[in-house]
Amino acid sequence: MYWHFRSELSKLGQEIEQLWAPELRGASDEATFFAAKGKVLDILNVLYGEKSREFRVVKLTSSPATVVKVVNHILGRSDMNSPSSKVVNL
Template sequence: MSFQSDFQIFHGEIKKLGKLDQHNINGSKKFSVLRDQILTVLGASFGKTSREYRIVELTKSPVTVLKVMNHIAARSATLTCQSIAVNI
């Protein structure tokens, strides 16, 4: 899979998880697995020394991971718009 498709899948999953009660034990287990998968994608895409990777690695909060994912999505959208403008 590509970075973009992996990112979209994980972004949707973390949004769903963020809406659940944070004290839900099943949600906590799912978050742990999802966070590891997100770290794999971020490590491959940005490197393990990137700010995004380090924040996700250190946090235990789905909300913080969601904020990082939203930041990456917004930055990606901006870069895509700029590249389209350059190509025109």
């Protein structure tokens, strides 16, 4: 189940990153951003809970760049904590 959430976060991060360009932003992109942000919040709530720093940062921001940074941070951190990297570190 963890890997499912991880891949879903990755897809949402890419979707939000495409909306990041200011010259491409429009009203429909704003609606798409808030829909994707809602999905990210749902996943973060399941993984970390509403009291987590990641959840609070995403909830309070309206910046696609910040959401992308949080998603990338989570994905990077989970790469370091994956079972294959732990085996390598032994």
